[in-house]
Amino acid sequence: MSLRLSTVILPYRRWHEGARSAWMRAEQLGFHTAYTYDHLTWRSFRDGPWFGAIPTLTAAASVTERLRLGTLVTSPNFRHPVTLAKELISLDDISGGRITLGIGAGGTGFDATALGQEAWSPRERADRLAEFVPLLDRLLTEDTVSYEGSFYSAQEARNVPGCLQRPRLPFAVAATGPRGMRLAARYGQAWVTTGDPKLYEGGTPEQSVEALRGQLGKLADACAAIDRDVAGIDKILLTGFTPDRGRPLESLDAFVDFAGRHKELGFTEIVIHWPIPDSVFAADEKVFERIAMEGLAQLG
Numbered sequence: 490m491s492l493r494l495s496t497v498i499l500p501y502r503r504w505h506e507g508a509r510s511a512w513m514r515a516e517q518l519g520f521h522t523a524y525t526y527d528h529l530t531w532r533s534f535r536d537g538p539w540f541g542a543i544p545t546l547t548a549a550a551s552v553t554e555r556l557r558l559g560t561l562v563t564s565p566n567f568r569h570p571v572t573l574a575k576e577l578i579s580l581d582d583i584s585g586g587r588i589t590l591g592i593g594a595g596g597t598g599f600d601a602t603a604l605g606q607e608a609w610s611p612r613e614r615a616d617r618l619a620e621f622v623p624l625l626d627r628l629l630t631e632d633t634v635s636y637e638g639s640f641y642s643a644q645e646a647r648n649v650p651g652c653l654q655r656p657r658l659p660f661a662v663a664a665t666g667p668r669g670m671r672l673a674a675r676y677g678q679a680w681v682t683t684g685d686p687k688l689y690e691g692g693t694p695e696q697s698v699e700a701l702r703g704q705l706g707k708l709a710d711a712c713a714a715i716d717r718d719v720a721g722i723d724k725i726l727l728t729g730f731t732p733d734r735g736r737p738l739e740s741l742d743a744f745v746d747f748a749g750r751h752k753e754l755g756f757t758e759i760v761i762h763w764p765i766p767d768s769v770f771a772a773d774e775k776v777f778e779r780i781a782m783e784g785l786a787q788l789g
Contacts, residue, residue, distance in 0.1 A: 491757075492748060492752045492756070492757060492758070492759065492785060492788060493521040493522075493757060493758045493759070493785075494519075494520060494521060494748075494758075494759055494760075494761070494780075494781065494784060494785055495520050495521045495522040495523065495524065495557075495725075495758055495759070495760045495761075496515055496520045496522075496523050496524070496760065496761055496762070496763050496781070497523075497524045497525065497526065497561055497727070497760055497761070497762045497763060498511050498512060498515065498523055498524070498525055498763045499525065499526055499531070499534070499762070499763070499765060499770070500525050500526070500539060500540040500541070500542065500545045501534050501537060501538055501539055501540075501765070502538065503538065503540075504540075504545075504548055508540075508545070508548075509548070509552060511763060512548075512549040512552060512553060512556075513552050513553065515553075515556055515763070516553045516554070516555060516556040518778060518781040518782060519781060519782065520556065520781060521557060521758065522556070522557035522558065522559055522589060522758075522760075523549065523553075523556055523557070523558055523559075524558070524559045524560060524561035524589075524591060524760065525542050525545055525546065525559075525560060525561070526542065526560070526561065526562075527542035527543075527560040527561075527562060527563040527564070527568075527591075528542075528598070528599070528600050529567060529599055529600050529603050530599050530600075531598065531599070532598065532769075533768060533769065534768075535599060542560050542563070543576050543580060546558050546559070546560070546580055546584075546588070547579075547580055547583055547584075550580065550583050550584035550585075550587065550588075551583070553587075554585075555587075556587065557587045557588070557589060558584055558587050558588055558589070559588060559589035559590060559591055559661070560589075560590055560591045560592075561591040561661070561663075561681065561727060561760065562591035562592050562593040562661070562663045562681060563590060563591060563592050563593075564592065564593050564594060564595030564596075564600070564614075564618075565594070565595060565614070565617045565618060565621045565640075566595040566596075566600040566601050566603075567600050567603060567604055568621075569641065570621055570624045570625040570628055570641055570643070571628065571641075571643050571646045573625065574625055574628035574629055574646070574648055575648065577590060577629065577652070577658060578629065578648055578650075578651060578652055581652045581653050581654060581658050582652075582653050585653065586652075586653035586654045586658075588654070588658045589658065589659050589660075589661055589678075589679070590658055590659070590660050590661065591661040591663060591681055592618075592621075592622060592625075592660055592661070592662055592663065593618070593662065593663030593664065593669070593681070594611075594614040594615055594617070594618040594663075594664075594669065595614055595618075596614075615666065615668050615669065616639070616640070617640050617641075618668075618669065618672065619668060619672065620638045620639060620640050620641055621640075621641065622660070622662070622672050622676050623676065624636055624638065624641055624643065626657065626660075626676055628643065628646060628648055629648065629651065629652055629656075629657035629658065630651065630652075630656045630657050631648070632647065632648065632649050632651070633645055633646065633647050633648075634646045634648070659678035659679060660676050660677050660678055660679070661677065661678065661679035661680070661681050661723070661725055662676065662677035662679070662680055662681065663680075663681040663682065663683075664680065664681075664682075665682060665685075665704055665707075667707070667711070670707050670708055670710075670711040671711050671714075673708060673711065673722070674708065674711035674712045674714070674715055674717055674719075674722070675715060675717075677722055678722065678723065679722060679723035679724070679725050679758070680708055680722055680723070680724055680725065681725045681726075681727060682701065682704055682724075682725070682726060682727070683726075683727045683729070683730035683731070684697050684700060684701060684726070684730055684731040685697065685700035685701070685704075686730070688700060688731070688732050689730060689731070689732065689734075691732075692731075692732040693732055694731070694732055694733040694736075696732070697731045697732050697733070698750060698751075698754065701726070701751070701754055701756075702754055705724065705754060705755050708722070708724070723757045723758055724755055724756045724757050724758070725756070725757070725758040725759075725760060726751055726756045726758070726759055726760065727760045728747075728759060728760060728761050728762070729761075729762050729769070729770065733747065734769075735772075737759075737761060737780075738761060738764070738772040738773070738776060738777060738780065739772075739776070740776060741776065741779050741780055741783060741784060741787065744761075744780045744784050745784060745787040745788060747759075748784060748785075748788060749788055752788065761777070761780070763777070764777050
C-alpha cells in the first residue's frame, strides 16, 4: 500500500486571521487529510485562543472540496456518543462525505477535569472507551438506538439519514494497549499511534522504531483473533512525539529518511503538524511546503 501524507492544523487562530487560509492551503498542497485536535485546550496553548474542533471542521469543509478532514483525536473526556453522533452525521453531510473520526481514550490534561469531574484513571478511561466506541458505531449505522450501559445511555436516539459515507464514516482508533487494540481491530478502518511515550525524553530513534514494530505486531494479533486481515486497516503515525520529534521537518532529506523507515515498518499514513511559531511545533514553513509537495515522490 502506498504511503499518504497528512497534516494537523491546530485550532489556535481566529478563522479570518489565518485559520481559513491554512485549511485552503492544505488542500492546495495536496495533503490527503487535514486533521485537528479535539480538545478544549492543549498544553502550552492553554492561556491563548483555542477553538472547537467540530465548528472548525465544518468551516474547513465549506472552503475545501477534495481534502479529507478529521479529528486526531476525539475522546470520551468531554464527549457523549449521542450528541457526538448527531454532530458527525451533520459534518459528514456538509463535507460531502470527507470526514474521518480519530478516537481514543483521552488523557489527564485539561479536558479531563473541565466538566468538574476528577480525572479518570487509565483503567477508567479504557472502560469508557470500550463502551463509547461500540455505541457510537450503532448510532452512526442505525436509525434508532436505545441502550443502557455503565457510563452511557441512549433512549430512542434517532439519527436519520445517517452518514453520507456508508455504512458510516471511518474510525481511526488511537491505541497502544491490548483493549484499545481490540477496539481498533473490530471497529477501526484505521489505527493511530504517536509512538511509545516512555521514549519521548530519553529514547533513541532506533528504540522508537522497534517499539512501533511491536505495536504493529499487537495490532496484527488483535486482528488475527477475530479473523480480520490486518492489511485492511490503515496505520497512521502522528509525528512530533517520538524521540526524533523535530527532525522530520528539518529538511526534505530528513523527512524522506524518516518516512521511508516508517513506511518499511508498515505505516500507510504519516501526519505532520502545520508549523506554529514559538511552540513545540515550530518549523520552517518553506521546508514544510516543500515536504508536502515533494516528500512522497522522493520515496519512489
